[in-house]
Amino acid sequence: MKYFFMEPEVAGGLGKNTIMDRSTHPPIVSKLHYEFDGWLGDAILESFPSFIVTDEARRNLQAVGATGAAFGTVEITASESLRERQPGLKLPAFVWLQVKGVAGRDDFGIAQDGRLVVSERALDILRPLGLSHADLSNFGEP
Amino acid sequence: MGEPSFRSGVSSVNPYEGRFGTSTSTDYRGTFFDAHPELEGKVWVHHAVEQQTLTRYPGVVTESEIHSLENLRGIPNEINPEVHLSNIRKEWNQFYRQNPAPTQQQLLQKATEIDLKYGWRFTPPVGG
Numbered sequence: 429m430k431y432f433f434m435e436p437e438v439a440g441g442l443g444k445n446t447i448m449d450r451s452t453h454p455p456i457v458s459k460l461h462y463e464f465d466g467w468l469g470d471a472i473l474e475s476f477p478s479f480i481v482t483d484e485a486r487r488n489l490q491a492v493g494a495t496g497a498a499f500g501t502v503e504i505t506a507s508e509s510l511r512e513r514q515p516g517l518k519l520p521a522f523v524w525l526q527v528k529g530v531a532g533r534d535d536f537g538i539a540q541d542g543r544l545v546v547s548e549r550a551l552d553i554l555r556p557l558g559l560s561h562a563d564l565s566n567f568g569e570p
Numbered sequence: 571m572g573e574p575s576f577r578s579g580v581s582s583v584n585p586y587e588g589r590f591g592t593s594t595s596t597d598y599r600g601t602f603f604d605a606h607p608e609l610e611g612k613v614w615v616h617h618a619v620e621q622q623t624l625t626r627y628p629g630v631v632t633e634s635e636i637h638s639l640e641n642l643r644g645i646p647n648e649i650n651p652e653v654h655l656s657n658i659r660k661e662w663n664q665f666y667r668q669n670p671a672p673t674q675q676q677l678l679q680k681a682t683e684i685d686l687k688y689g690w691r692f693t694p695p696v697g698g
Contacts, residue, residue, distance in 0.1 A: 438659035441622035450626075453670035463622075466655040475622075476666040509599065509615065542667045561656055 430548040431532045431568065433539065436479065437470040437561035443505055454542055460524050461503040465510050467519065471557035479544065480504075481554075483521040488553045489535075496529015496536035532567060539567070586698035588618050588681040590631070590674075591638035598637040605639055606694065613644030613693050616654050618681040620662055630674050643685075644693045653688055 442448075443461030454477035462473070462480055471485040481489070486499050502524040510517065531537030531545035539545050545567050551559070593601055602615045618641045623631055635641065645654045665672075665680050672680075682697075689697030 435660060435663070437656070438663045439655070441620060441659075442625050443622075444625055446625055450670075454667070455670075466651070468651060468655055474663060476663050512599070513614070563660070 430566075431537075431545050432548070432551065433563075433565045433567050434472075434544045434546050434551075435563040436472045436474040436544065437468055438475060439467045439470075439473045440464040440507065440510075441475050442478070443503065445503055454538075459503075460500070461505065462522070463505050463507050464519060465507040467517075468561045469558045470561050471554050471559065472525065472562065473522075474544070477542065479525040479527060480522045481525045482557060483523055485554055485557050486523050486525075488557070489550065492549065492553060494535040494550055494553070496527060496534025498526040498528055500524040500526055586682065586686065586696075588678050588685055588696075589640050590619070590635035590678070591640035592634045593638040594634070596633060596637050598642055601637060601639050602642045602644065606644060609644050609693060613646055614650040614654060616643045616645050616658070617641055618643055618685065619677045623677060626666060627672060627677075630672065631677060641681075643689070643696060646691070646693050649691055653691060658684055658688065 440463045443463035445459065445461035446457060447459040449456040449458070457478050460478050460480075462475060462478070471482045473480050480502050489497060500523065502522055504519060504522055506517065506519070525536070527536045527538055527544065529535065529537040531539045535547040535550040537545045595601055598617070599615045603610045617636060619631060619636065621636055624633060624636060661684055662680070669676060685697040689695055
């Protein structure tokens with residue numbers, strides 16, 4: 429199986445209701461609030477150290493038994509700029525993708541430098557749902 | 571921004587550096603368009619040092635500094651998706667990954683680096 433570093437689209441940032449422990453790095457997030465400031469359409473998004481995916485992506489990943497991933501609730505809001513500029517924008521449902529796997533072994537893992545590592549199988553699930561703005565590079569085949 | 575200085579007959583140009591001012595308002599779009607009314611509707615107002623640094627690094631930057639005119643940039647609507655939504659956000663995300671506890675100076679250095687890279691495409695342009 430091939431594995432890839434992935435730097436997903438960053439469609440906004442951590443909102444003010446995020447709760448995280450900054451005494452470690454990466455910080456440990458216990459409540460995630462993702463504030464959109466624009467969205468180019470990808471199904472997986474990042475705001476370090478957290479990732480979110482569309483609910484459709486979650487369903488498809490769970491259907492194939494993707495490893496290294498758990499899912500949780502995320503609070504989603506749109507920034508003031510986004511609301512003013514695109515008042516009719518409807519965002520799909522998103523969920524928190526909690527990456528718990530080992531990079532290069534599970535479908536989702538975190539490399540030592542903090543980057544997301546995904547399997548080819550996970551990419552095959554995400555690509556048809558939108559992955560045009562993620563940067564990908566080879567992680568290698570263990 | 572690049573004021574020439576002269577000393578002992580030798581001329582030099584001060585390098586560009588991003589900086590904060592102060593603002594009494596959190597209405598940053600209002601602050602920007604008060605200064606540049608002709609740009610309303612034409613640019614997306616972006617924080618050079620991102621607003622979320624208030625959440626990520628409490629106490630390093632104040633709300634007054636974040637929303638100051640000196641920290642605001644106008645990105646033309648037609649290039650906003652490519653420049654702001656994609657390139658700049660990814661650069662900041664990498665910075666957050668690599669810097670657990672930056673100082674205010676380090677945040678400004680990153681903003682300066684981004685201004686120097688993309689600022690010529692902003693309206694008004696920044697970065698010298």
